[in-house]
Amino acid sequence: MEDLSLHILDIVENSVAAGATNIEVEIDERITENLLIIKIKDNGKGMDKETLVKVLDPFYTTKKTRRVGLGLSMLAQASKETGGRFDIKSEPGEGTDITAQFVYNHIDRKPLGNMAETIAACLVSLESGMDLRYRHRRNNNEFLFDTKEIKKVLSGVAISNVEVISFLRQYIEVGLNQIAKKEK
Amino acid sequence: MKKLKIGDLEKIRNKVRRTAVLRQGKSRAKITIHMGTCGIAAGARDILSALMQEIEKKKLNDVIVTTSGCAGLCSREPMATVEITDKPPVKYVDLTKEKMKKILEQHIIKGNIVNEYALAVGSERTH
Numbered sequence: 001m002e003d004l005s006l007h008i009l010d011i012v013e014n015s016v017a018a019g020a021t022n023i024e025v026e027i028d029e030r031i032t033e034n035l036l037i038i039k040i041k042d043n044g045k046g047m048d049k050e051t052l053v054k055v056l057d058p059f060y061t062t063k064k065t066r067r068v069g070l071g072l073s074m075l076a077q078a079s080k081e082t083g084g085r086f087d088i089k090s091e092p093g094e095g096t097d098i099t100a101q102f103v104y105n106h107i108d109r110k111p112l113g114n115m116a117e118t119i120a121a122c123l124v125s126l127e128s129g130m131d132l133r134y135r136h137r138r139n140n141n142e143f144l145f146d147t148k149e150i151k152k153v154l155s156g157v158a159i160s161n162v163e164v165i166s167f168l169r170q171y172i173e174v175g176l177n178q179i180a181k182k183e184k
Numbered sequence: 185m186k187k188l189k190i191g192d193l194e195k196i197r198n199k200v201r202r203t204a205v206l207r208q209g210k211s212r213a214k215i216t217i218h219m220g221t222c223g224i225a226a227g228a229r230d231i232l233s234a235l236m237q238e239i240e241k242k243k244l245n246d247v248i249v250t251t252s253g254c255a256g257l258c259s260r261e262p263m264a265t266v267e268i269t270d271k272p273p274v275k276y277v278d279l280t281k282e283k284m285k286k287i288l289e290q291h292i293i294k295g296n297i298v299n300e301y302a303l304a305v306g307s308e309r310t311h
Contacts, residue, residue, distance in 0.1 A: 001225050010224050017253060071221040121229045124236075125219060125251040153190055157197045162240045162249065167196050169233075171188045 003113025004038065004102075007075045011040045011098060012122045012132070014071060018044025020095065022131050023122075027115070029104070029138040036084075036102040036109065043095040052090050075100055082106035116172040119145065120165050134172075141179040145172055203245045210269075212246040213292050218263040220254025226261035227280075234281040235264075238288055247292060260303065266291055277303040 001007050008025060015023045020042035028037040047055065058073040076086035079100040090096040102109050119134050126132060126147070134145040147159060150168065157164065217223070217232045232251065239247055255263055260277035266287065267273040274297055276287055283301050290298050297305070 006224050006229065009219070009229060010221050013219055013221075013224075013251075013253065074221070117229055117233055120236075121219070121232050121251070124217075124232060124249060149190065150193065153193045154197050157200045160249070161200050162236045163196050163200055164193070165236055166240050167188070167193055171190070171193075174188050 001074060001078070001110070003111045004036075004078070005113030005115050005118040007071075007078060007100075007110075008038065008040065008115070009118045009121055010071045011075060012118075013125060015040065015042035015044050015096070016122075016125050016127065016130065018042060018046070018096065020044035021129055023126075023133070025119075025122075025132065025134045027112070027136045029112075029136075031104055031139055034104045036104045036112070038098075038100045038102075040098045041095065042097075046092045046094050046096055047090040048092050052088065055088065056086075072098075078102075078110055082109040115176060116169045119172055120169040123147070123165055123168065124160050126159070136176060136179065138179045141182045143172075143175040143179050145175070200245075211248045212269055214248045214250065214267045215288075215292070216250050216252050216265040216267075218253070218255050218261065218265070219251040220258075220261075222254055222258035223261045223263065228262040230281060231262045231264065231279050231284050235284050235288065238285055242288075242293070244288075244292070257303070263303075268292070268295065272305050274305050275303045276301045 001010070012023060012025065022043045024039070024041040026039040030037065056073050056076050058070050072088070079086045079102050082103040083106060084101040084103055086101070087099045088096065115136065119132070122132055131147045133147070136143045150159060154164065215235065217228055217235070219228050219232070232249070236249055239249065255275070257263065257277065262279040264276045264279060264284065264287070265273050266276065274291065276283070276298070279301070287298050287301060290296050
């Protein structure tokens, strides 16, 4: 994976596959503390203890289409390469909670990448009845995006409509630029 | 960059509703972008994004775009499956943005399968 936004898309795809109805993506850029924290939480079907211990093994997967897993283990590795840490909690029937912490200015820390594109792609993947909340903090500034709010405005029009997605991609891009600008 | 408000979404909602009324039927084509770990690492997100922008530009309001997981052919990612109503689905492999645009132009709009990018014409159908 070239950047962290692609890892995030990959993990959200797991949440969708786990049948989650609520998915939360949180990015916390604590630049003054030299930390980047990514949290992805869902209320999907979760994993039992046996699966949880195996999940960071790149050669473990529940998929029938191929014999390697890779997704979670690659994100864990990306965080550990920076001297950060990776934590996963999961309960069957409750959901899964992932935290990846990175040392912000570490030379091996992958760039965050294009989060607007990632969230737009997530919106295409969401099935009806699924919601996504994305919160992005940069020091003291925050951008919040919640499909529950968007769906109220759309009142019945599909969020995956190409024109809607195109607008939302730009909306997120502008929102993220604004919190970066406030910083300066 | 100009400021965008969620309220601006209302205009798009109303426009989409109008075109949906004009269409009055189900979609003509469905394009599935394979979005497993392998697909994402190979560039599936860019393919999806380019495809959606092209569909918007060409105002194709009877085409559905969706995603799926790994299809088991990781070495041939990025992949997409094109399903035209009443036609067998076609799997395209080793995609680039340019190839995806050509598939949209040739297969989805004109109805001609782009043989040089296609892996197989199969019978499993989701549309």
